[in-house]
Amino acid sequence: MSNKQDPMLNEKRDAPKARPAPLPWRDWIGVIPFFLFAILFILLPSATLLVGAFRDSTGKLTLMNFSGLFVPSILGAYWVTIKISLATALGGGLLGFLMAYAVTIGNLPRPLRSALMTFSGVASNFAGVPLAFAFIATLGRTGLVTVLLKNILGLNLYNQGFSLYSFWGLSLTYMFFQFPLMILVITPALDGLKKEWREAAENLGASQSLYWRKVALPILTPSILGAMILLFGNSFGAYATAYSLTGGFINLITIVIGSQIKGDVLFNPGLGYALAVGMIVVMAVMMAIYYSLRRRSERWLRQ
Amino acid sequence: MKRKSIWSWLWIIIGVIYFVLPLYSTFDFSLRAKKGVLSFLAYQNVFKDPNFWSTIAFSLVIALFTILVSILLVVPTAYWIRLRLPQLRGMLEFISILPFVVPAIVLVFGLIRVFSGPPFFLTNTFFGTDALLVAAYVVLALPYVFRSVDTGLAAIDVRSLTEAAQSLGASWATILFKIIFPNLRVAILSSAFLTMATVIGEYTIASFMVGIKAFGPYMSLVGQNKTYESSSLAIISFLVTWSFMGLIQVFNRGKAEGSSLSGAR
Amino acid sequence: MRSKTLLCLVSVFVAMSMLMAACSTPTAAPTAAPAPATAVPAPATAVPAPATAVPATAAPAATAVPATSAPAATAMPATAAPAAAPTIDPALVTAAKAEGNLTVVGLPHDWCNYGEAISTFSSTYGIAINELNPDASSGDEIQAIIANEANKGPQAPDVIDVGFGSTPQLIAQKLVQPYKVSTWDSIPAATKDPDGNWYGDYYGVLALEVNSDVVKDVPQDWSDLLKPEYKGQVALAGDPRGSAQAQFSVIAAAIYNGGTLDDVTAGLTFFKNVNAAGNFVPVIAKQATVAKGETPVILRWDYNALSDKDSLAGNPNIAVVYPKSGTIAGIYVQAISAFAPHPNAAKLWEEYLYSDAGQNVWLKGYCHPIRYTDMQTRGVIPSDLAAKLPAFSGPVAFPTLDQINAANKAIADNWMTVVGADVK
Numbered sequence: 001m002s003n004k005q006d007p008m009l010n011e012k013r014d015a016p017k018a019r020p021a022p023l024p025w026r027d028w029i030g031v032i033p034f035f036l037f038a039i040l041f042i043l044l045p046s047a048t049l050l051v052g053a054f055r056d057s058t059g060k061l062t063l064m065n066f067s068g069l070f071v072p073s074i075l076g077a078y079w080v081t082i083k084i085s086l087a088t089a090l091g092g093g094l095l096g097f098l099m100a101y102a103v104t105i106g107n108l109p110r111p112l113r114s115a116l117m118t119f120s121g122v123a124s125n126f127a128g129v130p131l132a133f134a135f136i137a138t139l140g141r142t143g144l145v146t147v148l149l150k151n152i153l154g155l156n157l158y159n160q161g162f163s164l165y166s167f168w169g170l171s172l173t174y175m176f177f178q179f180p181l182m183i184l185v186i187t188p189a190l191d192g193l194k195k196e197w198r199e200a201a202e203n204l205g206a207s208q209s210l211y212w213r214k215v216a217l218p219i220l221t222p223s224i225l226g227a228m229i230l231l232f233g234n235s236f237g238a239y240a241t242a243y244s245l246t247g248g249f250i251n252l253i254t255i256v257i258g259s260q261i262k263g264d265v266l267f268n269p270g271l272g273y274a275l276a277v278g279m280i281v282v283m284a285v286m287m288a289i290y291y292s293l294r295r296r297s298e299r300w301l302r303q
Numbered sequence: 304m305k306r307k308s309i310w311s312w313l314w315i316i317i318g319v320i321y322f323v324l325p326l327y328s329t330f331d332f333s334l335r336a337k338k339g340v341l342s343f344l345a346y347q348n349v350f351k352d353p354n355f356w357s358t359i360a361f362s363l364v365i366a367l368f369t370i371l372v373s374i375l376l377v378v379p380t381a382y383w384i385r386l387r388l389p390q391l392r393g394m395l396e397f398i399s400i401l402p403f404v405v406p407a408i409v410l411v412f413g414l415i416r417v418f419s420g421p422p423f424f425l426t427n428t429f430f431g432t433d434a435l436l437v438a439a440y441v442v443l444a445l446p447y448v449f450r451s452v453d454t455g456l457a458a459i460d461v462r463s464l465t466e467a468a469q470s471l472g473a474s475w476a477t478i479l480f481k482i483i484f485p486n487l488r489v490a491i492l493s494s495a496f497l498t499m500a501t502v503i504g505e506y507t508i509a510s511f512m513v514g515i516k517a518f519g520p521y522m523s524l525v526g527q528n529k530t531y532e533s534s535s536l537a538i539i540s541f542l543v544t545w546s547f548m549g550l551i552q553v554f555n556r557g558k559a560e561g562s563s564l565s566g567a568r
Numbered sequence: 569m570r571s572k573t574l575l576c577l578v579s580v581f582v583a584m585s586m587l588m589a590a591c592s593t594p595t596a597a598p599t600a601a602p603a604p605a606t607a608v609p610a611p612a613t614a615v616p617a618p619a620t621a622v623p624a625t626a627a628p629a630a631t632a633v634p635a636t637s638a639p640a641a642t643a644m645p646a647t648a649a650p651a652a653a654p655t656i657d658p659a660l661v662t663a664a665k666a667e668g669n670l671t672v673v674g675l676p677h678d679w680c681n682y683g684e685a686i687s688t689f690s691s692t693y694g695i696a697i698n699e700l701n702p703d704a705s706s707g708d709e710i711q712a713i714i715a716n717e718a719n720k721g722p723q724a725p726d727v728i729d730v731g732f733g734s735t736p737q738l739i740a741q742k743l744v745q746p747y748k749v750s751t752w753d754s755i756p757a758a759t760k761d762p763d764g765n766w767y768g769d770y771y772g773v774l775a776l777e778v779n780s781d782v783v784k785d786v787p788q789d790w791s792d793l794l795k796p797e798y799k800g801q802v803a804l805a806g807d808p809r810g811s812a813q814a815q816f817s818v819i820a821a822a823i824y825n826g827g828t829l830d831d832v833t834a835g836l837t838f839f840k841n842v843n844a845a846g847n848f849v850p851v852i853a854k855q856a857t858v859a860k861g862e863t864p865v866i867l868r869w870d871y872n873a874l875s876d877k878d879s880l881a882g883n884p885n886i887a888v889v890y891p892k893s894g895t896i897a898g899i900y901v902q903a904i905s906a907f908a909p910h911p912n913a914a915k916l917w918e919e920y921l922y923s924d925a926g927q928n929v930w931l932k933g934y935c936h937p938i939r940y941t942d943m944q945t946r947g948v949i950p951s952d953l954a955a956k957l958p959a960f961s962g963p964v965a966f967p968t969l970d971q972i973n974a975a976n977k978a979i980a981d982n983w984m985t986v987v988g989a990d991v992k
Binding site: 017027028030031033037038040041042044045046047048049053059067095097098102103106107108112113114115116118119120121123124126127129130131133134135137138142146175176179180181184185186187188189191192220222223226227229230233234236237239254257258261262273276279280282283284287291296 | 308310311312314315317319320321322324325326327328329330332355376377379380383384387388391393395396397398400401402403404405406407408410412413414416417427429433438439441442445446447450451453454455457458485487489492493495496497499500502503504507522523526534535540541544548549552
């Protein structure tokens with residue numbers, strides 16, 4: 001098997017010591033456009049966030065905003081948001097992966113794959129007011145499915161304790177845009193699993209599950225982890241859907257930030273900015289966890 | 304060896320049911336504009352509104368520009384970092400996550416503050432405002448685009464391809480446009496879909512930047528006061544976005560199917 | 569092959585640029601029948617008993633009271649032609665037209681019939697109106713002014729329409745510029761800033777909006793909302809920590825359930841009980857959720873409820889009910905941004921809104937325009953419009969600014985803990 005076609009050796013080849021030696025500064029030219037864009041359009045506008053987090057209402061420097069983070073209601077808000085993001089990242093990731101698998105490796109007809117891809121593109125951003133209403137119309141007290149279950153099976157969901165306006169109801173709603181996102185992001189990786197490897201494994205007598213455990217999943221894990229981080233972030237930052245579905249009655253951190261920054265009553269933008277900085281910290285922590293997991297999985301790929 | 308597709312079909316069917324039910328409920332509700340009768344009255348009302356056509360055209364154009372800019376920005380950068388500057392990968396990933404945690408309202412007001420005054424004065428013309436809007440959307444789409452492209456790059460052997468092309472005398476432009484881009488077709492397509500969907504429905508930034516000229520704010524305006532029309536609008540926007548994406552896919556189908564090095568499925 | 573696709577791409581790009589340039593022109597306001605800019609000389613006969621008596625037997629401790637006229641006035645019979653309202657300065661009109669644009673924010677078209685106000689103003693004066701974020705809350709509008717301080721582009725709002733409770737912030741942060749419209753004197757003193765920084769524009773009264781197709785037994789009063797037959801049916805039309813509609817619902821609940829305008833605890837307890845009875849639905853209710861039957865009983869400004877009723881046109885039937893024990897009135901105010909890029913257009917807009925014609929446009933949207941009593945006295949309200957306002961003779965509370973702010977703070981601090989409609 002030629003080295004050139006084997007991405008399993010990629011990581012080793014990408015290691016700095018194998019690099020030929022052009023002038024190092026020339027390399028940085030290639031990334032200038034992007035970083036310039038990032039500075040101008042992401043970092044500069046968000047500077048108000050960082051600056052505002054350290055200012056109080058009179059403009060003086062202060063750490064009070066950050067101390068305001070450590071009250072039970074705010075910490076609870078972070079925790080609930082993390083919980084729902086984890087739940088929908090894992091749940092959405094799982095079903096999304098299975099569906100992507102079904103249309104790539106699973107030998108389903110080609111048109112189904114195109115249809116699923118385009119549909120996923122749309123569904124992944126069908127969020128906010130329309131999504132909230134769609135779920136109200138489906139699983140609300142007067143929703144289609146609720147009524148159907150009541151009439152056909154005699155099962156009253158709400159009497160059984162289910163409510164759309166709860167943690168699980170919101171998670172179900174979030175999943176609507178989480179699976180498609182997973183499908184779209186993981187499909188290129190699944191495409192990258194060469195048929196030759198499976199055939200080689202089968203020739204060597206490996207069963208399906210062995211192939212998956214020892215070959216396919218290790219290769220896919222970095223991409224799966226990356227996709228899950230995306231799903232987590234997507235859910236963590238979601239605002240419009242939660243607000244439309246539960247009108248600020250849920251203690252999610254994005255909603256708390258919104259009410260501080262919008263300044264209707266609880267006008268403490270300094271606290272709002274500090275909360276947003278807290279969100280950045282949480283995401284950074286998640287990314288650190290993601291890195292260590294990814295490095296561990298990439299060990300499989302280095303010989 | 305033929306693999307049994309039972310499980311594949313199962314997952315697809317579960318997924319399809321999950322997607323279709325909420326959409327069907329919305330559709331069913333949108334048909335009830337006339338009391339007691341199922342009719343397309345709500346749809347007719349939407350199509351008769353000239354603002355529907357102008358706003359959706361506006362948002363589609365903005366979406367197309369956003370797709371172009373973000374792909375041209377992200378693909379070469381991700382490629383370059385993978386090739387030459389792997390130590391920057393972490394920073395790139397972190398930057399790509401930032402749009403999730405910066406609230407949209409902070410972003411839009413921040414952009415206005417930075418770019419409306421000296422030295423940019425971008426907001427003094429409609430063209431400048433639209434350009435600023437495209438930039439804002441590129442930022443919003445960044446996490447999705449980067450993740451797709453990164454996943455796609457992970458699946459191809461970037462180093463070997465580059466070295467092979469260089470040894471044949473290709474310039475950087477040739478490598479990028481004739482080798483990398485075609486190999487990332489699936490990833491680029493995914494990111495194009497994600498970007499388009501993001502832009503069409505986006506509300507907060509559009510509402511403070513251009514107001515009801517864009518489709519998101521227009522949908523909100525309708526949704527405030529017209530119940531059935533807002534449901535039909537949701538379905539229509541879904542279908543319009545879906546067909547536009549189908550168009551992009553057809554446009555792409557023109558290229559040779561099996562040219563991807565990552566293995567035909 | 570490659571160059572063909574590249575050519576294709578380039579031509580698409582060029583076509584798109586042209587399309588975008590064409591689409592980038594400001595959306596022209598739809599044409600509407602040009603309404604006369606001056607007063608409507610309606611030879612209407614005496615306007616029947618004023619709707620929502622201003623201020624009828626007010627609830628305890630209601631001090632801030634608009635309207636200085638005699639209660640339950642029978643309008644002076646319109647014999648001679650009514651004294652025309654002061655006309656608008658032509659120099660202002662010219663200056664405004666020269667500016668050519670006006671940027672507004674937070675104006676849904678069916679809120680007090682703003683849609684008609686916008687299109688009429690636009691077609692009468694030929695000034696294009698740039699509408700930002702129609703869903704903006706008072707806080708959003710204020711943030712928009714602050715963020716656009718240095719911006720002379722179309723993102724900077726010229727005028728705002730915010731809740732009464734936001735007025736201290738406008739003055740403290742110097743966000744508005746003073747202006748007194750030509751009809752200034754007929755605006756009740758308690759509803760305007762003496763220096764002209766902000767001025768009340770209209771008010772409405774809280775009512776129950778009920779989907780009477782779903783709810784056969786329409787609730788008539790606050791205590792009815794606790795009855796078991798309304799299980800899972802009662803909702804608020806906003807977030808009590810931010811939306812005036814929701815906040816006033818809690819304040820009103822307080823007044824008529826054992827509390828006062830100064831102590832809103834009874835209101836929180838009331839909603840706690842509604843929630844405990846299983847009647848409360850923790851979703852922000854809108855016209856769509858009422859029509860669907862998901863939130864068939866909601867607390868809403870009467871003008872919104874009545875315009876919902878019109879908009880739905882019987883599909884489903886909507887009943888608008890004022891709670892028998894009494895209700896509460898909420899005032900909104902107009903102001904011109906201190907950094908307005910089009911100050912003359914802004915002033916002209918205010919002149920239009922405060923002219924008899926403009927006030928009648930709001931009246932058509934079921935809002936009580938702030939100059940109602942003056943216009944009624946002069947007999948310039950068309951009788952059909954006046955008849956549209958439902959008569960309500962029960963108690964209406966008019967809270968002062970201090971009471972509103974104190975109540976809002978108490979609600980924001982305690983809503984989660986007391987009512988506890990929280991996600992676990």
